[in-house]
Amino acid sequence: MHKIPNIAVIRLALYAKHLEMLHNDGVELVSSVKLAKMCGANPAQIRKDLAYFGQFGVRGVGYYVNDLLNALKEVMGTNRTWRLGLFGVGNLGKALLGFEQFAQRGFIFTAAFDKDIDLVGTEVQGMEISQSEDIKEVIKGPGCFDIAVLATGADRAQDCAMRIVEAGIHAILNFTPVRLVVPENVFVENVDFTVRLHALCYSLTTGSDVTQRHPR
Amino acid sequence: MHKIPNIAVIRLALYAKHLEMLHNDGVELVSSVKLAKMCGANPAQIRKDLAYFGQFGVRGVGYYVNDLLNALKEVMGTNRTWRLGLFGVGNLGKALLGFEQFAQRGFIFTAAFDKDIDLVGTEVQGMEISQSEDIKEVIKGPGCFDIAVLATGADRAQDCAMRIVEAGIHAILNFTPVRLVVPENVFVENVDFTVRLHALCYSLTTGSDVTQRHPR
Numbered sequence: 001m002h003k004i005p006n007i008a009v010i011r012l013a014l015y016a017k018h019l020e021m022l023h024n025d026g027v028e029l030v031s032s033v034k035l036a037k038m039c040g041a042n043p044a045q046i047r048k049d050l051a052y053f054g055q056f057g058v059r060g061v062g063y064y065v066n067d068l069l070n071a072l073k074e075v076m077g078t079n080r081t082w083r084l085g086l087f088g089v090g091n092l093g094k095a096l097l098g099f100e101q102f103a104q105r106g107f108i109f110t111a112a113f114d115k116d117i118d119l120v121g122t123e124v125q126g127m128e129i130s131q132s133e134d135i136k137e138v139i140k141g142p143g144c145f146d147i148a149v150l151a152t153g154a155d156r157a158q159d160c161a162m163r164i165v166e167a168g169i170h171a172i173l174n175f176t177p178v179r180l181v182v183p184e185n186v187f188v189e190n191v192d193f194t195v196r197l198h199a200l201c202y203s204l205t206t207g208s209d210v211t212q213r214h215p216r
Numbered sequence: 217m218h219k220i221p222n223i224a225v226i227r228l229a230l231y232a233k234h235l236e237m238l239h240n241d242g243v244e245l246v247s248s249v250k251l252a253k254m255c256g257a258n259p260a261q262i263r264k265d266l267a268y269f270g271q272f273g274v275r276g277v278g279y280y281v282n283d284l285l286n287a288l289k290e291v292m293g294t295n296r297t298w299r300l301g302l303f304g305v306g307n308l309g310k311a312l313l314g315f316e317q318f319a320q321r322g323f324i325f326t327a328a329f330d331k332d333i334d335l336v337g338t339e340v341q342g343m344e345i346s347q348s349e350d351i352k353e354v355i356k357g358p359g360c361f362d363i364a365v366l367a368t369g370a371d372r373a374q375d376c377a378m379r380i381v382e383a384g385i386h387a388i389l390n391f392t393p394v395r396l397v398v399p400e401n402v403f404v405e406n407v408d409f410t411v412r413l414h415a416l417c418y419s420l421t422t423g424s425d426v427t428q429r430h431p432r
Binding site: 012091092105199210 | 387
């Protein structure tokens with residue numbers, strides 16, 4: 001398989017999300033033009049992105065929604081369950097534990113950690129909270145996870161990341177503003193809500209709608 | 217100005233974010249290759265995206281960080297302050313009110329609404345909570361805002377969106393999983409954390425790092 005850029009993977013995830021909506025709505029076929037409109041992309045870009053992985057379209061017909069969705073999930077590795085470990089059970093952490101979309105898409109929290117000793121040992125959203133110092137013990141049991149979700153305060157982020165890495169976890173979804181320093185073989189994805197605001201600012205400023213608008 | 221696709225605006229916001237980091241680090245010049253690496257994009261894509269707006273690069277030299285940053289901010293409309301109104305002061309809402317990155321990038325919460333009458337009238341992160349029924353009154357005063365941030369429960373999202381639209385607000389950052397139905401002239405940007413997880417799933421599955429990795 002070719003190496004594809006990050007932004008193409010984010011686009012594939014977006015296409016998969018909209019294909020899933022179409023599938024749930026009982027739609028069997030979609031044109032690249034319609035899929036592009038749903039995703040706020042352009043049809044040529046979609047055809048180019050999908051060409052990384054093979055031929056999914058039928059000329060003059062469009063894409064078979066379910067086939068393309070399954071192919072994308074296989075390519076992206078999302079045709080399986082991924083286990084998440086939460087670090088930082090503050091307001092954001094609690095919100096993340098309660099997000100139904102995670103479970104619906106196969107992302108299951110199996111462990112949660114916090115520094116607050118009043119929280120440790122209690123349950124939040126049915127999840128028992130552990131100390132991050134105990135991570136190596138926790139992941140030996142049912143608390144084992146694939147991806148760390150970092151939602152601590154900024155002051156704790158780098159320390160926590162080092163503990164995660166030392167425990168042998170190779171992927172971090174980073175909600176903190178800290179630029180984490182981790183070894184080359186550890187994957188870090190930074191979440192920044194302000195980036196999503198920019199499409200709105202641009203649309204309001206220019207009057208040109210560049211948001212990902214769902215079709216009505 | 218040409219109409220540019222949503223995904224290009226998201227990329228511009230990403231470039232601006234990394235240019236801001238370089239600027240804060242005192243870096244004056246950056247090559248498209250280095251900027252691309254920081255953003256997880258490719259240099260040809262960056263040159264193409266920036267070509268929508270004019271000539272910012274100097275052949276053989278690179279980009280002047282501050283000039284490019286200011287030009288991007290002007291293009292995107294982020295060279296000013298934007299006021300945000302929060303709907304739903306639950307765990308996620310509280311976390312959003314406390315995010316320092318918003319204020320640092322010029323996004324200021326000026327109003328917050330919740331349905332919980334025990335919360336209404338109290339202060340959260342220094343912000344007095346109002347009822348969403350009172351939105352038209354609130355925006356006549358210092359609670360006036362440009363962009364609604366929707367962080368209610370899914371069951372309240374559409375009702376709340378209609379109230380926002382009726383009050384004359386034209387932009388919604390939607391953290392709920394609900395596909396909002398709004399008039400054509402209202403901009404909606406949907407935030408979905410699971411999409412960010414997919415770059416990690418892909419990297420873990422293929423061993424090929426497609427995350428937005430910061431340079432070390």
